[in-house]
Amino acid sequence: MQTADFTALTPLLLLAAAIAAVMLQIALKRSHILTIVLTLAGLIAAMLGVLAVGDMPARQVTPLVTMDRLAFFFIGLILTATAATALLGCRYWEHAVGQCEEYYLLLLVAALGACVLAAAHHFAAFFIGLEILSISLFTLMAFARRRMASVEAGLKYLVLAGISSAFLLFGIALIYADVGSLAFPIWTARLQAAGETVSPLLLIGMGMTVIGVGFKLALVPFHMWTADIYQGAPAPTTAFVATVSKSAMVALLLRLFAPVDFTAEPALFWTLAILAFASMIVGNILALRQDSVKRILAYSSIAHMGYLLVAFLSGGPAAIAATVFYITAYTITVLGAFGVVTVLSRTDADADSMSDFQGLFFSHPWLAGVFMAMLLSLAGIPLTAGFIGKFYAITAGAQGGIWWLIITLVLTSAASLFYYLRIVVAMFSPPLENKTQPPAAGISYSGGLVLTVMTVLLIWVGSAPGPLIDLIGRITQ
Amino acid sequence: MTLYSLLFYLLAIIILASTVMAVTRRNLVHAIIYLVVSFFGSAMLFYLLGAPFLAAIEVIIYAGAIMILFLFIVMMIDVDRHKERLFPIRQCLPAIIFGLVYAAVGLMVTFGHSGSKASMPIAVATPNAFGRFVFEHHWLAVEIVSLLLLVALIGALYLGRLKIEKSAAAGKETP
Amino acid sequence: MNVPLTHLLTLAGGLFFIGIWCAVTRRNLIMVMLGIEIMLNAAALAFVGASLRWQQMEGQAVALFVLAIAAAEVSVGLALIICIYRRYRTLDPAKVQ
Numbered sequence: 215m216q217t218a219d220f221t222a223l224t225p226l227l228l229l230a231a232a233i234a235a236v237m238l239q240i241a242l243k244r245s246h247i248l249t250i251v252l253t254l255a256g257l258i259a260a261m262l263g264v265l266a267v268g269d270m271p272a273r274q275v276t277p278l279v280t281m282d283r284l285a286f287f288f289i290g291l292i293l294t295a296t297a298a299t300a301l302l303g304c305r306y307w308e309h310a311v312g313q314c315e316e317y318y319l320l321l322l323v324a325a326l327g328a329c330v331l332a333a334a335h336h337f338a339a340f341f342i343g344l345e346i347l348s349i350s351l352f353t354l355m356a357f358a359r360r361r362m363a364s365v366e367a368g369l370k371y372l373v374l375a376g377i378s379s380a381f382l383l384f385g386i387a388l389i390y391a392d393v394g395s396l397a398f399p400i401w402t403a404r405l406q407a408a409g410e411t412v413s414p415l416l417l418i419g420m421g422m423t424v425i426g427v428g429f430k431l432a433l434v435p436f437h438m439w440t441a442d443i444y445q446g447a448p449a450p451t452t453a454f455v456a457t458v459s460k461s462a463m464v465a466l467l468l469r470l471f472a473p474v475d476f477t478a479e480p481a482l483f484w485t486l487a488i489l490a491f492a493s494m495i496v497g498n499i500l501a502l503r504q505d506s507v508k509r510i511l512a513y514s515s516i517a518h519m520g521y522l523l524v525a526f527l528s529g530g531p532a533a534i535a536a537t538v539f540y541i542t543a544y545t546i547t548v549l550g551a552f553g554v555v556t557v558l559s560r561t562d563a564d565a566d567s568m569s570d571f572q573g574l575f576f577s578h579p580w581l582a583g584v585f586m587a588m589l590l591s592l593a594g595i596p597l598t599a600g601f602i603g604k605f606y607a608i609t610a611g612a613q614g615g616i617w618w619l620i621i622t623l624v625l626t627s628a629a630s631l632f633y634y635l636r637i638v639v640a641m642f643s644p645p646l647e648n649k650t651q652p653p654a655a656g657i658s659y660s661g662g663l664v665l666t667v668m669t670v671l672l673i674w675v676g677s678a679p680g681p682l683i684d685l686i687g688r689i690t691q
Numbered sequence: 692m693t694l695y696s697l698l699f700y701l702l703a704i705i706i707l708a709s710t711v712m713a714v715t716r717r718n719l720v721h722a723i724i725y726l727v728v729s730f731f732g733s734a735m736l737f738y739l740l741g742a743p744f745l746a747a748i749e750v751i752i753y754a755g756a757i758m759i760l761f762l763f764i765v766m767m768i769d770v771d772r773h774k775e776r777l778f779p780i781r782q783c784l785p786a787i788i789f790g791l792v793y794a795a796v797g798l799m800v801t802f803g804h805s806g807s808k809a810s811m812p813i814a815v816a817t818p819n820a821f822g823r824f825v826f827e828h829h830w831l832a833v834e835i836v837s838l839l840l841l842v843a844l845i846g847a848l849y850l851g852r853l854k855i856e857k858s859a860a861a862g863k864e865t866p
Numbered sequence: 867m868n869v870p871l872t873h874l875l876t877l878a879g880g881l882f883f884i885g886i887w888c889a890v891t892r893r894n895l896i897m898v899m900l901g902i903e904i905m906l907n908a909a910a911l912a913f914v915g916a917s918l919r920w921q922q923m924e925g926q927a928v929a930l931f932v933l934a935i936a937a938a939e940v941s942v943g944l945a946l947i948i949c950i951y952r953r954y955r956t957l958d959p960a961k962v963q
Contacts, residue, residue, distance in 0.1 A: 223831075230838065237841075276831045316849045323842040330835055338832055338928050345935045346839045349942055353846035356946055362953070369950055372943050373898055373959070377889055380905035383932060384882050387912035387925075391875060394920040396928065415875075418796060696868045703877045710881060710904060714888035719896055726900060733907055740874075740918045742926050745933075749910075752933050757903065757940050764944050765896060768951050786891050790883065797879050810868045811915075816923050824923040825930065832927075836934045843938035847945040 222273040222281040224263040225289050226329055232256020233322045240315045250304050253318040257297045257325075264290045277397055278339040279330065283689040287538065288332035288465040291545060295457040296325040298549050298664045302556045303450040305658035317357055321454065324350035328462035337386045337396040340466060341379065344430070347459060348375040354454065355447040361563070367446030374439045378429035385422025392416040402473045405482075417481070424485060427470070430463045431519045434492040441500070444512035449564045452508065453552035456515055457545045464541045467526065468534055476529050487527055490619060493520030494626045501633050506566050510633055511551060514592055517626060518544055524623050525607035528614025534690045536610035539683065543591070543603035543675060550668035551588040554581055557661040571637060573645025581657070582641045584665050589634040591672055594627050599675035695813070698739060706732040719765045723758055730754040744818040874915035881908035895947045895957045899940060906936040 220227065236252050239245075264286050272282030279285070300318055307314035327346030334340045352375065356368025390396055392415040393404045405412070405420075412420075429436040444452050476483040497517030504510045522544070525536035558565035558574075558581070565571065575582040591600035604627065611620045675682055706729050713725035734749040816824075825833065882905050889901030910929040917925025951957060 230834075233838070233841075237845075277828060278831050316845055319845055320842060320849075323838060323845075326835075326838060338829070338931060339835075342832055342835050342839065342931060342935070345939065346835065346842060349839065349846060349938055350842045352946065353842075353850060353942060356850060356949065359850070359949060365946070365949060365953065368946055369895075369959070372946055373889070373895075373902075376899075376902040376939060376943065377886065377905070380882075380885070380902055380909065383906065383909040384878075384912065386928075387878070387909050387916060388875070390925055390928075391871060391912060391916035391919065394916075394922070396924055414796075693868045699869045699873070703873075706877070707880055707884075710884050714884055714892070714897070714901065714904070719894070722897065722900065726904070729904075730907065733911060736911065737914055740914050742914050742917070742929070745910075745914060745926055745929055748930065748933055752937055753903075753907065757937055760940060760944060761896065761900065764948065768948065768957075783891060786887055790887070793879075793883050797876060810870055811874075811918050812921065813868075814918060814921055816926055821923055821926060825927050828924075829927050832931060836931055839938050840934065843941045846942040850942065850945040850949045 218273060219275045221267055222270065222275055224267050225260045225286070225293070226326065226333075228260040228263045229256060229293075229322065229326050229329065232259065233319065233326065236315075236319050236322060240319065244313060244315055246304075246308060246315060249315045249318050250300065253300050253322060254297060256322065257293050257300070261290060261293050261297075264293065274335065278336045279333040280335040281333055284465065284468065284538075285333035287686070287689050288461060289329045291461050291542060292325055292328045292332060292458050295454070295461070295545055295549060296321060298553070298668070299450050299454045299458075301660040301664045302453060302553055304660045306448070306450055306556050306559060314357075317354065320350045320354050320357075324354065324454070325458060328458045331462040332465040334466060334469065335398050337389070337398070337401075341383055341386065343462070344379060344382070344426075347462065348379060351375070351451075351455060351459065354451040355443060357451065358448045361446075361448075363446035364448055367443045370439055370446075371443055374429070378426050378436070381422045382426025385419045385426065388415050388419030388422065392419065398469055399473070402470075405474055406478060412481070420482070421485075423470075424489075427463060427467060428489060431460060431467070432516050433489045433519055433523070434496040434516060437493070437497070437516045440516055441504075441509045441512045444515070445506055445508045445566065449508075449552055449556040449559050452511075453549055453556065456511075456548045456552065460515075460519070461541050461545055464522065464537065468537060472526075472534055476527065483527065486523055487616070487619060490520045490523035490527065491622055493517060493523070494622050498626045498630050501630065504633070505568055507555065507568065507571060507637060508564065508566050510637065511548070511555075514630065514633075515548070517630060518592070521604065521607055521623055521627070524616065524619045525610050527619065528610040528612075528616060530610075530614065531690060532610045532613055535683075535686050536606045538686050538690060539606050539679075540603040542682065542686075543599035546599055546668055546671050546675065547588050547591040550584060550665060550672060551592065553661060553665045553668060554585040554588065557581065557657050557665065568637070568640050569646055572640045572643055574641040576645055578657070581665075584669050585641065586638050587669055587672055589637055591676065593631045593634040597673065597676045599672045599679075602676055602679045695739065699736070702732050702736050702739070705729075706736070720762065723761050723765065727754050727758050730758065741813070741815040742821075743815065744821050747818075871915055871919045875912060878908045878912040878915065881905075881911065893958050893960060895950065895959055896944075898959065899943050899947070902943075903936055903940060906932055906939075 236249060239248055239252055268286040272280055274280045300321055303317060307317055324347055327343045330339055331343035331347065334343055352368045352371045355371055356365045358364040389401060392413055393401055425436065432440040474482060493516050497513050497520060501510050501513035504513065522537060522540045525540050526533055555565050587598065591598035594600045594604040608620055709725045709729040713722045713729060716722035730749060730753045734746045737746040737749055885901045885904030885908060888904060889898050892898060910932040913925040913929040
């Protein structure tokens, strides 16, 4: 325990301090505005902490976490997404439930869990971070207690996340029984040394770990929860699940499997490749048949995690850079898309069906424009962040020579254009006569701020990705 | 066969039998009591495996706190206990297939793995040494787990709160 | 302890299987939570056994965290179940979803 340890942990310590401050504030006096201000102040302080210590050499603090540049980058991403969620939630919760200050508290704790996950270097940190994240997540999902769908989403996530994390834990126990250490580097070294003759114990342990990771990333066939939960959970929570939880798991995926040489481990490669392939195909096919915007976004997120795995599986340093870029672009886009959904939501239910979006262009041209930009980015149209992300993924895949996955990626993203365009067409068709549009005054400054920032980022990254690519290059070298 | 291994197999049988009894009970209270027996068995096994501190914690937290919490809930809500059909066929089929695969894999591990066939040595981690180890090497984990307990507290408080919705809703509608 | 690790892992695996059987087939939310608890306990048992095999305390430390996690999960889970029960007057997951 030295000063340097604490310096390296600065962002996490600031976040923990923010949690304590918000909790005390709620205990002393309930005030929505004050809670939001404190939450944002804590998040900004933690972000400044990331900026201050982000360039320091990597430091391992206890066997559990290593604070290196990759960890700091992901922590920055997680904090930004959390701040955006908090801002989006501000107007939303004011109307939806009576007392909602706990939402921000849970959000901060969930962000802390995600940060631990992003910096994990040890299986203990992995599952502790994961459990903090999932326990706060199912409370966040059930937070709108008056809505049946919200409580049901929380219940579903509770049961499925409980089972999947038990699988993960048992897998870790088997790995530990075989390897004799819980640290990631020793595990990967052991895997490399074993080559193709991996002991069955390690193999089963690894399989169970993949189930746990696959569940959190919602890869096919562990995707059953996604659509119902995306649809049922309150829109800000959905934005949080889709961005923070996924980017933390991607960071973990990079730490677990990136040092492994896939050519020496065909079993692992084929497992992940089949998951990626199935996710791309099934996610896109299921999305084609949906009428609910939130469900479409849910299935498209499954497909996107498949695309991300293509980048990841290509192997080598380009793979890591492409994966990090992809998840960054995806986070920006999804925050924007769910931001629009949140802003349009009414007090009793979220904006969800196609008819909620019909004629949006005529009532809120600006919102329709933002949503269109986000959808086009998800589809991978040039000049958006999503295009650069996909381009990068394809380049990395071509370097790795995994052509069948690249072809699947290209074909399925072409098909995905159909359902994204369906929403766009609905927005530009004449409004329904008997439909009461959300009031014009319903768009809050905070929501508007988030949407503006995300749109600017989207187009900036899409048209001039140089700075971000440089940054990621420095992180992953 | 030494006394240790005899005790191990005896405990293993008790644990498995009581767990099977627990999951097949229709009456929830009976299920929980059987599970308490199973967790007591696990605690003794922990002791046998050289973890006396964990054995105590298992009794206090698992058999004590968690199971009593379950018991509270079962007694608090009056469950319609006779309506549940135990193990309907639709759900049993996948479970049986899964079970066969599982048994095959288990046998493969048990008999195909040479490294861990040797008998394990006898060792004890005294509570003192264990505490030192945890706070020297895993202090960060202890801090993070404390936050986990905090979030559990807040979550349970929020979800279990009874009246707040109605009063808040009433306050909003009639300002 | 004069038994091989594989016997202990077999016991833990058996417990884990009973747990998942319970969590998947029972139509009662409380039994589902109990099943998850059994699975977590099986994992803790495997950790302690592996810890003895390698003569380290790391596995025991992790088992300690598993207990904490089980307690946290079960408290929030039961609160959510009460929330569900107040609304639906049932604990059958099929009727809720």
